[in-house]
Amino acid sequence: MPPSAPPQIPTVQDVAIAAGVSTATVSRCLNEKQKVSLKTRERVMEAVERLGYTPNFNARAMAAKRSHTIGAIIPTMENAIFARGLQAFQETLHQLGYNLLVSSSAYQPKLEAEQIRELVARGAEGLLLIGYERDQAIYDYLDRRSIPTVLAWASSPDKAYPFVGFDNKAAMRGLADKVIEMGHRRIGVISGVIAGNDRAAGRLAGIKESWQSHGFDIENLAIIETPYDIEGGGKAFEKLMAADLKPTVIMCGNDVLATGAISKAREMGLGVPHDVSVTGFDDIELARCVWPPLTTVHVPHRQMGREAANALIDLIEKRSTNISRELDVSIVMRGSLVGL
Amino acid sequence: MPPSAPPQIPTVQDVAIAAGVSTATVSRCLNEKQKVSLKTRERVMEAVERLGYTPNFNARAMAAKRSHTIGAIIPTMENAIFARGLQAFQETLHQLGYNLLVSSSAYQPKLEAEQIRELVARGAEGLLLIGYERDQAIYDYLDRRSIPTVLAWASSPDKAYPFVGFDNKAAMRGLADKVIEMGHRRIGVISGVIAGNDRAAGRLAGIKESWQSHGFDIENLAIIETPYDIEGGGKAFEKLMAADLKPTVIMCGNDVLATGAISKAREMGLGVPHDVSVTGFDDIELARCVWPPLTTVHVPHRQMGREAANALIDLIEKRSTNISRELDVSIVMRGSLVGL
DNA sequence: TTGTAGGCGTTATCAG
DNA sequence: CTGATAACGCCTACAA
Numbered sequence: 001m002p003p004s005a006p007p008q009i010p011t012v013q014d015v016a017i018a019a020g021v022s023t024a025t026v027s028r029c030l031n032e033k034q035k036v037s038l039k040t041r042e043r044v045m046e047a048v049e050r051l052g053y054t055p056n057f058n059a060r061a062m063a064a065k066r067s068h069t070i071g072a073i074i075p076t077m078e079n080a081i082f083a084r085g086l087q088a089f090q091e092t093l094h095q096l097g098y099n100l101l102v103s104s105s106a107y108q109p110k111l112e113a114e115q116i117r118e119l120v121a122r123g124a125e126g127l128l129l130i131g132y133e134r135d136q137a138i139y140d141y142l143d144r145r146s147i148p149t150v151l152a153w154a155s156s157p158d159k160a161y162p163f164v165g166f167d168n169k170a171a172m173r174g175l176a177d178k179v180i181e182m183g184h185r186r187i188g189v190i191s192g193v194i195a196g197n198d199r200a201a202g203r204l205a206g207i208k209e210s211w212q213s214h215g216f217d218i219e220n221l222a223i224i225e226t227p228y229d230i231e232g233g234g235k236a237f238e239k240l241m242a243a244d245l246k247p248t249v250i251m252c253g254n255d256v257l258a259t260g261a262i263s264k265a266r267e268m269g270l271g272v273p274h275d276v277s278v279t280g281f282d283d284i285e286l287a288r289c290v291w292p293p294l295t296t297v298h299v300p301h302r303q304m305g306r307e308a309a310n311a312l313i314d315l316i317e318k319r320s321t322n323i324s325r326e327l328d329v330s331i332v333m334r335g336s337l338v339g340l
Numbered sequence: 341m342p343p344s345a346p347p348q349i350p351t352v353q354d355v356a357i358a359a360g361v362s363t364a365t366v367s368r369c370l371n372e373k374q375k376v377s378l379k380t381r382e383r384v385m386e387a388v389e390r391l392g393y394t395p396n397f398n399a400r401a402m403a404a405k406r407s408h409t410i411g412a413i414i415p416t417m418e419n420a421i422f423a424r425g426l427q428a429f430q431e432t433l434h435q436l437g438y439n440l441l442v443s444s445s446a447y448q449p450k451l452e453a454e455q456i457r458e459l460v461a462r463g464a465e466g467l468l469l470i471g472y473e474r475d476q477a478i479y480d481y482l483d484r485r486s487i488p489t490v491l492a493w494a495s496s497p498d499k500a501y502p503f504v505g506f507d508n509k510a511a512m513r514g515l516a517d518k519v520i521e522m523g524h525r526r527i528g529v530i531s532g533v534i535a536g537n538d539r540a541a542g543r544l545a546g547i548k549e550s551w552q553s554h555g556f557d558i559e560n561l562a563i564i565e566t567p568y569d570i571e572g573g574g575k576a577f578e579k580l581m582a583a584d585l586k587p588t589v590i591m592c593g594n595d596v597l598a599t600g601a602i603s604k605a606r607e608m609g610l611g612v613p614h615d616v617s618v619t620g621f622d623d624i625e626l627a628r629c630v631w632p633p634l635t636t637v638h639v640p641h642r643q644m645g646r647e648a649a650n651a652l653i654d655l656i657e658k659r660s661t662n663i664s665r666e667l668d669v670s671i672v673m674r675g676s677l678v679g680l
Numbered sequence: 681t682t683g684t685a686g687g688c689g690t691t692a693t694c695a696g
Numbered sequence: 697c698t699g700a701t702a703a704c705g706c707c708t709a710c711a712a
Contacts, residue, residue, distance in 0.1 A: 058398035059705035263629040289603040399689035
């Protein structure tokens, strides 16, 4: 006996033959049911079931010139910063009949560019990108192919490019204002890496603006840049607290850094907020479960994800074109920040 | 003037014409460079650059019957449980020349089944799935199409299916043994939802086994099932601590639940570990930054991701077939657990 | 309502 | 080393 034939994956052809109809009819059964009589439809579907047929996505996309696929590129999946927003984004997309392809760029612009091409090559009909700061060549590429794209987690500077996000600078400035009004005069800042990250840059700029507008000298702001992770937050905290004039408050670029700072404070025997206050940004779940709970800037991640999805699909289906949306953020006062 | 022509995306054809060669030659330039003379190659590549050509993935996959794509379906992206492992998985894949497509099933078996079909339809040449508990029909489907698949985060019960993971039951049993040896006799358990989740089930079973093997009655184990999130951990903790005979230790199905428990303890004015000990599972970054730091089971996530990738590619490229690997876990003693 | 046939963008086979 | 040409699996006018 010869070795069993390689398990063929069934095609429309196979189904068509099995059901005694043409491939066109099978295709119709799967796509526009109403256009085929109940009787044949049943026969076809029976064959589909029996053979375990699943249409080949690549072939379908090519023939129909339609993939119903959206691509999203986020800077990292290692922490929860983008998780909630992306989840909402994908749920909404699903309701609208689209699938989501995600990839992560590890905060590397080069990788992001590659992945954009990859997603487009895979037939993505629209893209979600985080922030606006990227090589002009990328925008040119997107424009040339007219790939609908919306930016999230930030508002594009001149509001020209479609976005669904919020003003990082203004938000952080609001928090800094509050911190200063509460009497703090020695602020340490733990910022995310600025290069290629407009959100981090905006947040830092917000602190600087507030500081200067209160008449203080920018030189007196102690700033450390570090990757967005708990360990980075801890190390930066340690350095900042080693100064002669210790900061009375550490403002962090996000909740992950702030968590690292708080954790390190405890390790160093420093009480938060008694010895030093700490603030975060994002209001992810983590912010409420560290001790003391974090004073932070609340970002409506789910709403952002939902609205970004709707905006993008509107763009694709050409329902509207002026879809940008700036969302409101709010300051959440919790135990990690006290006045002097 | 007519409206500007719709921005055509260039195809091999366009490149071929622009370079004055055939499409075959263009294709060769992109895939098997060595087979084309330097001179023409340069001309072709110039055209590629100038037109901004990117090969269409779908067409390529169809013609070559090769996608170099691996699919992974994880239960959730909302917390970091799978993040590190997946990151390593994808990095290794990338080194091996493969791309990764991820989707999340939200812990819903039905969604997982859908997504498996979706990924296969997209031409995934191999699959990474979490755990082993799923409908036999899915395994049949995978077998029929002979889609190489490896299971991770668990070891398949009869070791028959390829896996790269660890023994959840034994691991948790080891921790429970330690807890009991330290004198605890009233254990509260916060378990993940068991239905459809063999990892959660295994961990719970490990505690039960340990408990019984020490001669205690299973009835005296207080158990609550809850979704894997911080809030769920908090609520469950509250319930468990409302008992007449309060537990002296709360063993949690993972670090996220444990974090919720610790957080709630503080809220209730209970000291950890003084009033009640808490344990976790996974040893994600979080475990070291809550206070007190979590006693937990360390899972070598990165290693698991790497080895799973290697195993899967070995399977696909038929280098070997007996690729299963059971990884060692270890217990990490930290401040959240003390003896009585 | 159903079938026929052409084409989607690439790669691979086979000549030249 | 290069060029035709036939697939790949499906959709969609167009025809019947």
